[in-house]
Amino acid sequence: MMTVLVVAALAAMIASFAWSRRQLDPRRPAALAAIALRCAGFGVLIFIVLQPARLPSPQTVTTRRVLAVLVDQSASMSTGGAGATRLDRARAMVRDHRVVEQVSEVAEIAIYGFDADLIPIDPAALDALEPAGRRTDLASSIERAVRRHRGSDLAGLLILSDGRHTEGAEPRDAARRLKTPLFTAAVTDPALPDAPVDAPRDLALTSVTAEPRLVLGQSARIVCAVESLGYPPRQVAVTLHREGRTVATTAVALSAQQPKRPALLVVTPDRVGSHRYEARIAPEPDETDPTNNVAEITIDVVDPVNRLLYVDRLRFERRFLKPVIAGRRNLRYAAVVPLDGQRNLVQGDDEALRAVAADLTPDGLRQVKAMILGDLPASAFDPEQIAAIRDWVGSGGALMILGGPQSLGADGFIEALGTLIPVTLDRPAPYVEAPSRVRLTPAGAAHPAFQRVSKQWESAAPLLSRFGAQGVRAAATVLLETTEPVVAPLVVSRRAGHGKAAIVLTDSTWRWQLGHDRAGPGAAGGADTPHAVFWQQMIDWLLPDIDQTDDEGGQVQLLTDRTTYEVRDAIEVVVNVRGADGSAAKGADVRLTIASPDGRPIERTAEPAGGDDPTYRATFDAAYAGAYAIQATASVAGRPIGVDRIVVNAVQPLVEFTRTEPDPQLMKDLALLSGGKYLEPSDLDDLVRLARLEPREVVIQPNADHDAVPVWNRWWLLALFVAIMTAEWVVRKRNQWV
Incomplete structure (x- = not known):
């Protein structure tokens, strides 16, 4: 459109010259003046019509760079060794090498947890991160992090991961395609020591409680809290002693799922006075601390006179x-x-x-x-x-x-x-x-x-x-x-x-x-x-109830070897049944009712394990993913003993759990292909230099669409145009030209 206007203006100027040539004699000064004024007027008009603008000078500014830190929170990061998970070691890298503190001094830092998604997290909430992701998509997480910081001076991505990629596009392709340096640190499992170090193992009586005051003739129900650490599922015997004699015996079923259980011991004091009892667990040969296998309790027994x-x-x-x-x-x-x-x-x-x-x-x-x-x-x-x-x-x-x-x-x-x-x-x-x-x-x-x-x-x-x-x-x-x-x-x-x-x-x-x-x-x-x-x-x-009886039910303890299974696993349920006096209940009728995820109830009868094992056992299959609520009800000769409930979960088989070995080579390839650097934990101390995070000067070139300054819309240009046209009119008027 602008070109059409300029051409039209030139055509009008040429037509004007052609029309006035018959009257203007270029040899006369007045004619030359009129022609010059007319050309000047048309020149000013064309200048205004073209709307020229000028660009300002480029600006130089100092910017703070941005480093995005990506921490793997997938399920494979829950594995590990030496008492710490891989996620624990990733957090330790950030904490021990002061990554947040040293980067924040010179640049901006953004922290994300990632699995199949990218989730922003506050640096203070890093300790709350849980390794619960069911899949790991490294390529998608890298691309999302780069897109989030488009428009900022992104120095690169710091990726803390075991390198176990289980879903999505090939991460190496993403590293080649993106023009952002990737600084990677592989979170691996510590090497096994030459001499194996056993994990701590301990059986402990953590507390012993009972009514501190009894009437002669009443039975004392002594509850011992028994805890197991590092041992496989087992029955642990608990004995009660007084004045060097064993006065009661019971057992409690402990496992990794239920490492702490109450054990019930019942004894009936035979005389008035203060009675001191000692509960004991036989120490194991490999036990770390056998001193906590003994606990004492004192019970005062008063005469039955009200x-x-x-x-x-x-x-x-x-x-x-x-x-x-x-x-x-x-x-x-x-x-x-x-x-x-x-x-x-x-x-x-x-x-x-x-x-x-x-x-x-x-x-x-x-x-x-x-x-x-x-x-x-x-x-x-x-x-x-x-x-x-x-x-x-x-x-x-x-x-x-x-x-x-x-x-x-x-x-x-x-x-x-x-x-x-x-x-x-x-x-x-x-x-x-x-x-x-x-x-x-x-x-x-x-x-x-x-x-x-x-x-x-x-x-x-x-x-x-x-x-x-x-x-x-x-x-x-x-x-x-x-x-x-x-x-x-x-x-x-x-x-x-x-x-x-x-x-x-x-x-x-x-x-x-x-x-x-x-x-x-x-x-x-x-x-x-x-x-x-x-x-x-x-x-x-x-007044106290002197006619107290021990018919107060018993104990039912329901156990499984773990709390999470995979679909199609057979789940074995172990039920420990104890009478009111703490002894194993023989001939018990133990019924299991399982509420499955599909709403279909499952009924089972637990059978005695046989031999010296006093427990009852039953098995069912986890056909669907979801929660299974298991209830065990026990009775002897029609008399209820007790009820216990637990919940276990069945999940679809996860690659995160079936293939958990770290892949440090992938982390090295991502750094090499992106122009970044593969970092050892000690390199994190020098992260500011390696990632070039110092503030830098950037020359900002002006943008013609946004920064241009118009030079045609000045008042004096309009005044000049009016003055020229007025002067041209005066010349023509004096010479009586049309």
Whole structure:
């Protein structure tokens, strides 16, 4: 279009000369002036029409170069030797040679994890990288990294990989085609030492736990945590000793999948006192540390006499509660009323317990099975006695706290007993005086303290007061609550260590002594009133269950030799069945239910392994890829023993796992074909020089499309054109030319 305009302008100028030639005589000065002015005007017009522009001078700038670091995160990097995976060694190369720090001082660095994809990662997150990629595509990863930095001064790619390429185009072709240097470092496995070094092997008793306090006649269930390191799957025998005699024996099944299991030992002490037991594992000849094969535990055994200590001030609540306690035939008690800082009123039918009530020492509290703390300030006890009570509950004692203006007041037990109290309270707890109806919660309906009157609480006489709680502590259970004027917890219980604790958030349970508002059982006062039944059964709950049996099920331990299989593998399941006493269960019925990935259930019956092996075994095939949820249920003579569950996975066979040997030659070829360099780990210390990462000066040439500066759109050019044409017009006007 521009050429057409220029040609048209020239044609117009030639036509103008041809038309005016008849009038202009070139020999006359005026004619020469008119011709010159006309030529000048056309020249200016053509200059404007051509729209000329000028380019600025080239610029020289200093740029920071970019290095992209690619770290292989495919599954083959999970293999290795000397206690570290290949990915661990790749991370160590970056960390030990300060790759990030030295590059960041002079250039930009970008780190990527790659397998079949290229994933940017923060340098700080390099330790979180997992070798989970199912395929490795080196060619695609290199090309993607170069494309990501197109437009920047990319100095090259640093590739840390084992060179195991399993998918995609040939990486060597990509290295030839790209004009970007590749600096490669092969991550290989360390050479085996001349003398083999065995991995650490150890069997350990990491912990031994049991109820620290038992009543004579009860069985102690001692749980030993047994751990195996470096050994193949095996049965490990655990024995329990006392005074040089073996008193119990059991075994636990350990493998690489389940390296830590509990072993159950049951023993019944035969006398009152402190019993020290020693659990042992026979040391192996090649065991690294046989000193952790022994662990001790001490259990206190108390006599079966039920002793209850009740401490309260003289008040209406005590007047009705003490006769309930005194009326229990299977209970010995002491009731203490502090009179002043020095004297106590002590009542009861147990001389030893009355002596304990005087000082509440830890040794004395061992004779006490349950304690009821009434409306007293915490200052009624010294700090040593408060600490003794806390320890006593943690070791198996049972504590009931009764609400009252002093016990829950500013100087009450709220701070002194702390988390032993099943609810959180303000200090002091707000005292609400209002008639309150009560009802059982679902948990309370199943509680021993409410069984005989579980359906009559709505008709019980309303209470006169209650104490407001902020909330219920974790693991605590609300048994009884008020329904009017508001719903609020009234009786709350919880486990506290090996013991138990409860609180009654009212000081008017004596109202239940009046019976029920409507006619029915216990309508009149007496032994069957809600008050008597509640406190009788609450005391039964506080006292230990002397008739404990060992019928508490057993142990079922489900094992496989690993957690991940390939499709079409046969998965063998091993089930270790132990009775309640820790001994091997013979004649057990062991059923397996397997939920397969396709939703089809698989049923198997585990058969005894035979011989000296007490385990049960079954096998099934992994037909599909995915998770297999395995549940084992065992019973003996129809009596359930226990249940165990595990999950294993089946995956399609992976080249990453079938061909894991490193390929350092490929890494060397990529460096050679791309103009880069193959690096030994020590070369990384000099990476800035080798990769030429120092900032460099770049001459930027101006671009005609973006940087050109127009020179035709000036105001003075237009003024010049107007002046020339005006002068030409004046010349023609004076000479009367057309």
